Amino acid sequence: MDHAATLPAAGHAETATGLNTFKVGFWVFLGSETLFFGSLISTYLVYKHQSISGPYPDQVLNIPLTSVSTFVLLMSSLAMVLALAGVQRGNRRQGLFWLFMVAVLGSTFLGFQAYEFTEFYHKGLTLQTNLFGSTFFVLTGFHGAHVTVGVIWLLTLWVQGLRGELPPERSLTVEIAGLYWHFVDIVWIAIFTLIYLLQ
Amino acid sequence: MATAEAEIQAGYHPHGRTGLWDWITTVDHKKIGLLYGATSIIFLLLGGLEALTIRTQLIRPDNHFITAEAYNQFFTMHGLTMVFLMGMPIAVALFNYIVPLQIGARDVAFPRLNALSYWIFLCGGLFLYSSFVIGAAPNGGWFGYANLSERPFSPGPNMDFYSLGLQILGIASIMGGVNFVTTIIQLRAPGMRLMRMPLFTWMAFVTSFLLITALPVLAVALFFLTFDRFWGTNFYMPAAGGDPILWQHLFWMFGHPEVYILILPAFGIVSEVIPTFSRKPLFGYAVMVYSGSLIGLIGWGVWAHHMFATGLGPIADAFFTISTMIIAIPTGVKIFNWLATMWGGQLKFTTAMLFSVGMIAAFTLGGISGVMHATSPHDLQQTDTYFVVAHFHYVLVGGTIMGVFSGSYYWFPKITGKLMNETLGKWHFWLWFVGMNLTFFPMHFVGLLGMPRRTYTYSAELNVGALNALETVGSYIMGVAAILYIWNLVRSYRKGEPAGHNPWNASSLEWATTSPPPEYNFGRVPTVRNREPLWLEGKEQVIADAQAAPGYIHMPPPSYWPILTAIGIATTFALFMTHVWWAPLIGLAATALCVMNFAFESTT
Ligand SMILES: [Cu+2]
Numbered sequence: 001m002d003h004a005a006t007l008p009a010a011g012h013a014e015t016a017t018g019l020n021t022f023k024v025g026f027w028v029f030l031g032s033e034t035l036f037f038g039s040l041i042s043t044y045l046v047y048k049h050q051s052i053s054g055p056y057p058d059q060v061l062n063i064p065l066t067s068v069s070t071f072v073l074l075m076s077s078l079a080m081v082l083a084l085a086g087v088q089r090g091n092r093r094q095g096l097f098w099l100f101m102v103a104v105l106g107s108t109f110l111g112f113q114a115y116e117f118t119e120f121y122h123k124g125l126t127l128q129t130n131l132f133g134s135t136f137f138v139l140t141g142f143h144g145a146h147v148t149v150g151v152i153w154l155l156t157l158w159v160q161g162l163r164g165e166l167p168p169e170r171s172l173t174v175e176i177a178g179l180y181w182h183f184v185d186i187v188w189i190a191i192f193t194l195i196y197l198l199q
Numbered sequence: 200m201a202t203a204e205a206e207i208q209a210g211y212h213p214h215g216r217t218g219l220w221d222w223i224t225t226v227d228h229k230k231i232g233l234l235y236g237a238t239s240i241i242f243l244l245l246g247g248l249e250a251l252t253i254r255t256q257l258i259r260p261d262n263h264f265i266t267a268e269a270y271n272q273f274f275t276m277h278g279l280t281m282v283f284l285m286g287m288p289i290a291v292a293l294f295n296y297i298v299p300l301q302i303g304a305r306d307v308a309f310p311r312l313n314a315l316s317y318w319i320f321l322c323g324g325l326f327l328y329s330s331f332v333i334g335a336a337p338n339g340g341w342f343g344y345a346n347l348s349e350r351p352f353s354p355g356p357n358m359d360f361y362s363l364g365l366q367i368l369g370i371a372s373i374m375g376g377v378n379f380v381t382t383i384i385q386l387r388a389p390g391m392r393l394m395r396m397p398l399f400t401w402m403a404f405v406t407s408f409l410l411i412t413a414l415p416v417l418a419v420a421l422f423f424l425t426f427d428r429f430w431g432t433n434f435y436m437p438a439a440g441g442d443p444i445l446w447q448h449l450f451w452m453f454g455h456p457e458v459y460i461l462i463l464p465a466f467g468i469v470s471e472v473i474p475t476f477s478r479k480p481l482f483g484y485a486v487m488v489y490s491g492s493l494i495g496l497i498g499w500g501v502w503a504h505h506m507f508a509t510g511l512g513p514i515a516d517a518f519f520t521i522s523t524m525i526i527a528i529p530t531g532v533k534i535f536n537w538l539a540t541m542w543g544g545q546l547k548f549t550t551a552m553l554f555s556v557g558m559i560a561a562f563t564l565g566g567i568s569g570v571m572h573a574t575s576p577h578d579l580q581q582t583d584t585y586f587v588v589a590h591f592h593y594v595l596v597g598g599t600i601m602g603v604f605s606g607s608y609y610w611f612p613k614i615t616g617k618l619m620n621e622t623l624g625k626w627h628f629w630l631w632f633v634g635m636n637l638t639f640f641p642m643h644f645v646g647l648l649g650m651p652r653r654t655y656t657y658s659a660e661l662n663v664g665a666l667n668a669l670e671t672v673g674s675y676i677m678g679v680a681a682i683l684y685i686w687n688l689v690r691s692y693r694k695g696e697p698a699g700h701n702p703w704n705a706s707s708l709e710w711a712t713t714s715p716p717p718e719y720n721f722g723r724v725p726t727v728r729n730r731e732p733l734w735l736e737g738k739e740q741v742i743a744d745a746q747a748a749p750g751y752i753h754m755p756p757p758s759y760w761p762i763l764t765a766i767g768i769a770t771t772f773a774l775f776m777t778h779v780w781w782a783p784l785i786g787l788a789a790t791a792l793c794v795m796n797f798a799f800e801s802t803t
Pocket of ligand 1: 322454458502
């Protein structure tokens with residue numbers, strides 16, 4: 001069958017670059033996301049030290065606690081790599097276990113974030129309190145929403161895997177979910193460095 | 200050729216839906232292009248009516264045709280309509296129809312996502328216009344400057360429609376951008392190297408990059424405004440330490456690339472039309488590609504020329520003055536290359552060619568006044584006056600709209616298989632060209648004499664009454680021209696002369712296939728061996744391939760999930776208007792359900 005006979009849009013057919021179309025499209029989308037988080041992070045930095053009333057970052061940010069949650073998220077990226085390797089090799093048990101682990105670690109990170117947000121609330125920092133509150137909650141909130149979407153995505157894949165619908169030929173779907181997951185992880189590393197560590 | 204017979208013989212199975220349901224569920228890039236085109240022409244008429252209302256109010260000093268409040272809503276909606284509901288989507292309409300044909304693809308990379316973009320755009324436009332029903336259309340200008348747009352100063356729902364409506368439209372644009380970047384990278388026919396792509400496809404490529412990079416910045420600016428208005432944050436409220444200038448930075452960081460999102464497609468069109476009707480290849484093809492890309496790139500470093508009056512300081516002012524002036528260089532290169540293409544060519548002044556040449560003239564004028572207020576001290580005299588209105592209308596009406604008119608006369612035969620009426624077309628061109636210059640040229644003087652923008656009336660003592668009356672007459676002439684255009688579209692669609700597959704004897708791939716093209720575009724995807732596949736060697740083979748009887752071709756099936764997902768997304772944002780905190784969650788849940796079905800739908 002020559003190139004003319006199949007629709008390249010189907011993703012698995014021959015393409016001009018030889019790359020997979022879904023993967024290229026997803027990379028392009030992540031480029032767009034970079035500008036989105038870039039704008040949020042820049043706003044946080046521009047408004048640093050501009051709050052005219054407390055609580056200020058050094059009064060509420062809990063670096064040891066967030067270091068733990070950051071470590072959890074980093075480990076989830078490792079789990080993602082192992083999950084993909086499992087699916088690609090057709091090792092169903094490895095794939096399923098690590099997919100589930102990514103979702104668990106991601107949820108743990110979200111649990112830490114929920115705890116952190118309530119702590120801040122008790123210390124008098126809300127979305128409306130000051131510029132620090134507004135920029136902090138909106139930035140980390142959007143990041144948390146991205147993690148939530150990722151967890152739902154991974155659980156969907158996990159359920160598919162349980163039903164035996166994740167053979168090695170479909171490893172690309174896991175790979176793309178992985179791209180998203182690593183991206184969200186990298187954004188968090190930027191947030192953790194710029195907001196928590198460099199106060 | 201007898202396409203239908205060929206399909207049956209060779210086993211190509213069309214999906215066989217017809218009528219309204221076919222349009223609602225279609226994922227065919229050509230049909231989606233037509234939907235985009237029809238919708239944006241309707242919005243062009245609405246935005247035009249708003250403009251005529253504005254001009255009627257300004258026909259004489261101290262006029263009271265409409266109230267100041269109505270005037271604010273009309274000029275705001277005029278701007279929003281012409282930028283977001285006409286200028287961008289009408290370019291996307293042509294991207295949709297033409298780009299896959301120009302690169303030798305059967306569809307875009309993600310056909311269902313393409314349908315989703317269109318339906319989100321339509322829902323966003325309807326949401327924005329629903330504000331007129333309750334008499335509370337956005338009234339703070341298309342730029343929505345904070346902190347005027349904040350709840351204490353705009354307590355009504357007007358600017359809620361703005362912040363939520365643009366958010367919906369932005370999602371559609373980002374999806375469209377992702378789709379076209381991927382399409383152009385991935386789906387080029389064999390031999391269609393990047394440096395063989397037609398200029399229109401190149402400009403679509405650059406524009407799509409600008410869409411995916413500029414729109415997320417607007418999304419963040421709008422989220423801050425939405426949070427401020429609905430949940431009492433203080434992003435743009437100076438009383439709590441916030442800075443209204445942050446809005447201006449974010450808005451113009453989007454807003455200046457947006458200017459190129461609006462003009463680069465027109466540059467692409469002109470670069471197709473001029474060589475075709477000069478019977479010469481485009482002069483300096485590579486330089487045209489580089490200059491277009493450079494405009495897109497430098498376009499990211501000039502945004503603060505919209506903000507000289509905010510007092511950024513001498514260093515920032517100097518930087519943005521220089522960077523803005525530098526953009527004039529690649530732009531000038533383009534203008535000279537178009538002229539050089541025409542030089543010594545066998546010129547044929549069809550309507551399409553007239554609009555392209557008219558576009559070069561009008562755009563050059565707009566470009567020159569642009570360089571004038573790139574100079575920050577100059578700008579301080581001109582900012583917020585009609586001089587600026589004159590400048591950007593020369594660029595957008597003279598540049599973008601005339602370019603799009605040119606493109607529609609050029610590609611109408613491909614899309615419908617029929618020629619447009621040239622006599623009506625020439626009336627359309629001359630009335631439009633004269634009307635446009637009558638409307639906008641006097642605005643330079645009116646502005647320098649001190650007439651401010653965005654003010655619903657002016658005093659007789661300003662002595663600009665006669666010029667304003669002239670401008671209003673000009674705008675009515677443009678109105679007549681627009682009606683002629685619509686009439687020409689309808690009439691030519693019904694009983695135009697048959698066009699054949701390549702009525703202009705043009706050089707690019709879209710002219711190889713039949714007019715209108717079959718659903719699968721090309722019977723066999725042609726192999727491209729040069730930059731002008733229909734002019735140079737191998738053209739017979741390219742045409743034979745394009746019009747060959749199709750082999751087994753799988754086209755993606757129609758789907759109703761795009762329209763449902765779009766309704767879900769738009770409803771989520773619309774439910775913010777209830778001010779009930781959990782109401783948007785209902786929309787979100789519905790959207791999630793649609794997205795799941797969208798994701799798991801079979802495309803075979
Ligand atoms: Cu600008």
